[in-house]
Amino acid sequence: MSTYSAPLKDMRFAIEELAGLSEVAALPGHGEVNAELVEAVLGEAGKFAQEVLDPLNREGDRQGARLSDGAVTAPKGFKEAYRQFVEAGWNGLGGEPEYGGQGLPHLIATPVQEIWKSANMALCLAPMLTSGVLEALRAHASPEQLKTYAGKLTSGVWTGTMNLTEPQAGSDLSAVRTRAVREGGHYRIQGTKIFITWGEHDLSENIIHLVLARTPDAPEGVKGISLFIVPKFLPKPDGTPGERNDVKCVSIEHKLGIRGSPTCVLAYGDRKGAIGHLVGEENRGLEYMFTMMNHARLAVGVEGVAAGERAYQHALEYARTRVQGREIGQRGGDRVTIIHHPDVRRMLMSMRAQTEAMRALAYFAAATLDKARRHPDPAEKRRNQSLLDLLTPVVKGWCTEQGVEVASTGIQVHGGMGFIEETGATQYLRDARITTIYEGTTGIQANDLVGRKVALEKGATANAMIGAMRALEPTLASAGETYLRDGLKESVDGLEAATHWIVRTHAGDPRAVAGVAVPYLKLFGTVAGGWMMARAALIAHEKRKQPDADRDFLDAKLATARFFAEHELPKALPLAREVTRGADSVLALAPEKF
Amino acid sequence: MKVLVTVKRVIDPYVKVRVKPDGSGVETANVKMTMNPFCEIAMEQAVRMKEAGVVTEIVAVSIGAQQCQETLRTAMAMGADRGILVETDVEVQPLAVAKVMKAIAAKESPRLVIMGKQAIDDDSNQSGQMLAALLGWPQAAFISKLEVSGDSAEVTREIDGGLEKLTIRLPAVVTTDLRLNEPRYVTLPNIMKAKKKPLEVVKPDALGVDVTPRLTTLKMQEPAKRGAGVKVADVKELVAKLRNEAKVI
Numbered sequence: 001m002s003t004y005s006a007p008l009k010d011m012r013f014a015i016e017e018l019a020g021l022s023e024v025a026a027l028p029g030h031g032e033v034n035a036e037l038v039e040a041v042l043g044e045a046g047k048f049a050q051e052v053l054d055p056l057n058r059e060g061d062r063q064g065a066r067l068s069d070g071a072v073t074a075p076k077g078f079k080e081a082y083r084q085f086v087e088a089g090w091n092g093l094g095g096e097p098e099y100g101g102q103g104l105p106h107l108i109a110t111p112v113q114e115i116w117k118s119a120n121m122a123l124c125l126a127p128m129l130t131s132g133v134l135e136a137l138r139a140h141a142s143p144e145q146l147k148t149y150a151g152k153l154t155s156g157v158w159t160g161t162m163n164l165t166e167p168q169a170g171s172d173l174s175a176v177r178t179r180a181v182r183e184g185g186h187y188r189i190q191g192t193k194i195f196i197t198w199g200e201h202d203l204s205e206n207i208i209h210l211v212l213a214r215t216p217d218a219p220e221g222v223k224g225i226s227l228f229i230v231p232k233f234l235p236k237p238d239g240t241p242g243e244r245n246d247v248k249c250v251s252i253e254h255k256l257g258i259r260g261s262p263t264c265v266l267a268y269g270d271r272k273g274a275i276g277h278l279v280g281e282e283n284r285g286l287e288y289m290f291t292m293m294n295h296a297r298l299a300v301g302v303e304g305v306a307a308g309e310r311a312y313q314h315a316l317e318y319a320r321t322r323v324q325g326r327e328i329g330q331r332g333g334d335r336v337t338i339i340h341h342p343d344v345r346r347m348l349m350s351m352r353a354q355t356e357a358m359r360a361l362a363y364f365a366a367a368t369l370d371k372a373r374r375h376p377d378p379a380e381k382r383r384n385q386s387l388l389d390l391l392t393p394v395v396k397g398w399c400t401e402q403g404v405e406v407a408s409t410g411i412q413v414h415g416g417m418g419f420i421e422e423t424g425a426t427q428y429l430r431d432a433r434i435t436t437i438y439e440g441t442t443g444i445q446a447n448d449l450v451g452r453k454v455a456l457e458k459g460a461t462a463n464a465m466i467g468a469m470r471a472l473e474p475t476l477a478s479a480g481e482t483y484l485r486d487g488l489k490e491s492v493d494g495l496e497a498a499t500h501w502i503v504r505t506h507a508g509d510p511r512a513v514a515g516v517a518v519p520y521l522k523l524f525g526t527v528a529g530g531w532m533m534a535r536a537a538l539i540a541h542e543k544r545k546q547p548d549a550d551r552d553f554l555d556a557k558l559a560t561a562r563f564f565a566e567h568e569l570p571k572a573l574p575l576a577r578e579v580t581r582g583a584d585s586v587l588a589l590a591p592e593k594f
Numbered sequence: 595m596k597v598l599v600t601v602k603r604v605i606d607p608y609v610k611v612r613v614k615p616d617g618s619g620v621e622t623a624n625v626k627m628t629m630n631p632f633c634e635i636a637m638e639q640a641v642r643m644k645e646a647g648v649v650t651e652i653v654a655v656s657i658g659a660q661q662c663q664e665t666l667r668t669a670m671a672m673g674a675d676r677g678i679l680v681e682t683d684v685e686v687q688p689l690a691v692a693k694v695m696k697a698i699a700a701k702e703s704p705r706l707v708i709m710g711k712q713a714i715d716d717d718s719n720q721s722g723q724m725l726a727a728l729l730g731w732p733q734a735a736f737i738s739k740l741e742v743s744g745d746s747a748e749v750t751r752e753i754d755g756g757l758e759k760l761t762i763r764l765p766a767v768v769t770t771d772l773r774l775n776e777p778r779y780v781t782l783p784n785i786m787k788a789k790k791k792p793l794e795v796v797k798p799d800a801l802g803v804d805v806t807p808r809l810t811t812l813k814m815q816e817p818a819k820r821g822a823g824v825k826v827a828d829v830k831e832l833v834a835k836l837r838n839e840a841k842v843i
Contacts, residue, residue: 005608008626032789040667040788043628044780050608052779089782102782550624 001424002317004054004119006046007309009553010356011111011363012038017539018360018532019367024107027374038108041093045112048088049119052081057120060260061427065201067252072200072262078123082156082203090116091127091156095134099150110302110366114359117306121431122260126159126198128299133160133210135292136227140280148235149208159204162296163193163211163230163266164289171444173286174221178213178268180228180276188273189213189230189247192265195438199264200232200249206241207232211268211276212285219283227285228276230268246274257430293439294392298369300439301395302362304403307432308355311410314425315351318414319344338413346567347413351406353564356557357529358399360536365391386461390453391528397445397518398525400435407432446517449524455506455513459499462524466496469531476534479541487565488527488534494576495527501580515586516579523575530569537561595705595742595764596651598698599640599674600691602630603658603665604715617813620715629665631777632710634672635770638777639708639740641673648742651675653702657686657694657805663793670788671780677793682805690798690805692724697801699729704765706747711736711769722769732762738773 015021015038025033060075067073074082085091094109095101116124134153137146152158169175178191189211193199200207209230218224233241246269253263268274280288319339326333327340338344368391372384407429411418418425436442454462469492476485498520506513540554540561605611606626614621629637643649654669656662657680666677680694699707712719719735726733738757739750742764751758752771762768798805826832836843 003608009624032786036664036667037785037789039664040671040785041782044668044671044782044785048779084779087781088779089784093782102786548623552624 001058002314004050004310004313006042006049006115006118008039008042008046009550010359011042011114013536013539013553013557014356014360014363015107015111017543018535019107019363021107021367024105024367024370027105027370028376029103029374030105030370033105033108041104041108042111042115045090045115048085048090049115052084053116053119053123056081056123057260058424058427060120060122061257061431062259064259065252065262067200067249067262070200070248070250072202072249072252072264074123074201074203074262075260078260079203081120081123082126085127086156089155091130092154094131095154096138096150099146099154101154105370106298106366107363107370110298110363113299113302114306114309114362117303118310120260121303121306122258125258125261126201126203127156128296129162129197130156130158130160132162132292132296132299133208135295136210136288137229137279139291140227140288141229145229145277145279148239149229149231152206152239153208157204158206158208159198159201160208160210161196161199162289163196163199163209165195166192167194171441173212173225176212176214176225178211180213180215180226180278181273182215183273187213187215187228187276187278188269189228189276190269190273192250192267194265195253196264196266197261197438199262199266200252201262205233206235209247209266210279210289212289213276215282222286224283225285226282227279227288229279230274230276234275246271255434257427257433259430294389295369296439297392297396297445298362298365300435301358301365301392301397301399303435304399304401304432305355305358305362307403307428307435308351308358308406311407311425311428311432312348312351312355314428315410315413316348318417318423318425319348322414322417344413347409349560349563350567351409351413353533353560353568354402354406354529356536356560357533357564357568358402360532361391361525361528362395362399364532365395386457387465390449390461390465393440393445393449393453394521394524394528396439397436397442397449397521398529400432401442401522402525403432403435404429442518442521446521447514449521450502450506450513450517451510454499454502459503462499463496465528466492466499469527469534472531472534472538475538479538481534481537481541481562483562484534484537484565487569488530491527491530491569491572491576494572495523498523498576498579505583509583511587512583515583519575519578519582523572523579526568526572526575530564530572533561533564595649596653596702597640597643597649597706597708598695598702598704599633599636599652599654599669600695600707600709600721601633601637601654601656601665601669602710602713602715603627603656603662604630604713607631607714613814613816617815619811619814627661627664629668630710630713630715632712632714632770632772633669634710634777635772635774636708636710637669637672637674638775639770641778642775643740643742644673649706653678653704655680655695655698657682657691657798659683663795666793667785667788668780670791670793671784672778673784674791676791679793679795680798680801681795682798684805685807686805687807687809688718688720689724689808690803691721692728693803694798694801694805695721695725696728697803699725699765701801706742706764707731707767709767709769711771722767726767729765729767732764732766733768734760734762734766735769736771737768738771740768740774 056077063075092101097103180187211228236242249264250267251265368388375381411425417423540557606628612621640652652674654674654677709722734749736752737749741748
């Protein structure tokens with residue numbers, strides 16, 4: 001069994017060099033942020049993850065959460081680990097100082113999220129959802145509501161959930177049927193919500209559900225949905241949990257992965273209706289939900305990075321210890337560990353290169369988010385917002401698809417043993433598998449990308465990004481990185497052609513564009529990942545010149561970047577062809593002909 | 595009362611240590627470093643005593659390169675009130691540590707010095723004892739229990755074959771064993787607060803201490819690889835082998 005160890009060097013490289021820590025530190029309100037703080041925070045988070053969270057991961061998967069008489073018990077050890085997590089103040093890392101948080105930027109919160117998710121994805125979904133609830137409340141709740149909930153959710157003493165999905169309302173939330181009827185100062189909520197992650201559990205003293213529901217006179221469709229706060233225990237005037245609300249967990253799902261986290265069916269209003277409090281105004285719930293959804297999408301993208309990293313570490317450990325066969329091309333000699341075999345090396349390099357590229361892109365997006373929120377120059381703020389809007393579906397869609405692929409390769413490295421549950425490689429794939437589905441499937445992300453993010457603005461932001469990629473070409477050539485330059489250039493050509501095709505085709509034939517939206521998303525991610533690796537290579541060249549440089553790390557970075565250029569970037573061209581020429585055959589067969 | 599706690603920066607215990615190609619020592623450049631685990635126990639002890647109201651001020655001291663400031667920040671995040679770095683780039687050997695600490699003790703007048711019983715890099719297990727001798731203070735090494743009352747402390751020492759209970763006069767030097775406590779995880783708010791705590795940097799010269807190494811490392815090499823084992827047929831053969839081949843009985 002491998003032990004998770006946070007990849008601090010690569011994280012710091014991505015934070016400081018690729019995402020631009022100094023720019024984020026220069027933003028108003030981030031005066032305390034510097035490299036030493038990053039090192040201290042990541043170091044301690046890594047230690048906590050390694051010693052407390054990671055050791056519970058496998059047992060959590062094996063045991064799963066249990067439901068008995070409406071009460072859910074988390075796997076053994078989770079409650080204690082969560083208590084330690086809260087006591088150590090980790091829950092409040094990105095929270096507002098006003099409510100007891102540390103107010104650290106996303107550029108620090110995102111790598112810390114990666115650490116939690118690598119070590120124990122199932123458990124760390126609880127704090128992720130809590131921060132999503134906080135995000136929505138901060139933007140739209142009343143001062144009184146914030147006073148009641150924000151502090152406890154920031155500390156993590158209470159946890160939060162998102163209640164969107166109903167059996168008939170999944171990706172299409174206009175079909176939401178849960179009802180909310182006004183009764184004096186509050187509402188009575190009745191209905192059934194499904195897929196509620198950590199919807200019921202014994203980790204915290206209270207659970208705050210954010211619920212989408214319809215008022216009786218609301219218009220049809222998405223414009224008739226309101227957002228409500230429905231606490232499991234109604235807070236007493238002194239703020240402590242009081243009477244049990246009319247919400248009950250009626251079942252938990254049997255799942256492929258993230259089994260340590262309960263995925264609940266919640267029944268609201270079995271008796272008189274659960275008491276809920278309206279957030280903001282009626283009928284604007286979906287709009288409110290989306291303010292936090294973009295943030296949540298980035299957070300799920302980071303789960304792809306986390307899964308890739310954890311699977312890589314696990315496979316690497318096995319490859320270093322498993323002895324099998326002799327060096328290829330040698331007669332006789334000792335048997336060697338499988339890391340000596342070229343194909344195993346290729347797999348490990350692909351896992352490593354993909355994970356590092358994903359990490360760089362995800363952290364880059366996190367820094368963009370910080371700048372979009374806080375940049376003092378309105379033009380810069382807007383530019384970063386557009387870039388963030390463009391990057392969000394790419395990080396969510398591409399990093400999770402890659403995460404699944406990397407975790408699958410991790411199993412392959414193990415050979416037959418990889419297929420056996422006890423080896424531990426399967427869990428990373430099973431856990432990663434949800435990431436391409438929840439918070440909007442890859443298909444939903446891709447439609448968002450081609451429609452709202454590319455076609456709607458005629459490819460402006462995408463083309464600006466392509467311009468930034470092209471600007472690297474001369475520097476790559478003069479650094480002697482011709483493979484990287486050529487690989488990047490070819491793939492950028494493909495991305496540019498595909499982007500033009502999307503913009504040109506979308507107005508007249510949106511169905512054709514939707515048919516190849518996913519290949520376009522993968523193309524975008526691959527090229528953006530290559531761009532990050534090319535930048536990393538150039539920085540590595542520069543840093544190597546310093547006398548106290550970490551040559552081992554920088555040389556490995558160069559090797560990994562070149563591998564990406566030669567093994568991952570070439571995948572861009574066929575994807576571009578798929579986009580520009582493949583739409584017709586997607587829809588050639590009519591539904592009734594299947 | 596004031597306590598001094600020493601914290602040493604060592605290679606992280608999870609890192610696989612490699613000998614430098616030229617055999618002059620182990621590779622420490624760009625290797626993950628952390629606080630020596632025995633020093634963490636010493637820090638934890640001091641923090642618990644402060645929480646219990648026995649201690650009023652904790653001063654953490656580290657001796658070594660500039661990067662030891664990180665170790666001191668960790669100590670301050672654990673609960674030290676301030677830090678002192680005695681900055682030097684030479685290899686600091688136990689006697690030098692003891693002399694530096696003697697000079698610091700003279701300046702700070704602590705009632706108690708808590709040190710790790712040894713550092714996990716060179717495993718010397720000497721600095722605490724030497725410091726007590728230089729100061730002429732009582733010492734209790736390898737403690738697994740410590741209770742201060744008035745001018746003395748009750749300690750339990752882990753010794754060969756059992757536990758030894760002693761009462762020592764204060765001021766004194768104690769060194770920690772593993773069972774003394776389990777160090778806490780540093781909390782995020784305390785990491786933030788530690789950034790603002792005072793950290794003083796002094797050179798050994800300014801303390802009037804010569805830290806030049808007195809011992810020379812001739813060569814460092816990896817231990818010989820372990821050969822394959824053999825299966826013995828019965829106890830008789832085992833005993834014969836232990837007696838005639840291994841010559842241990």
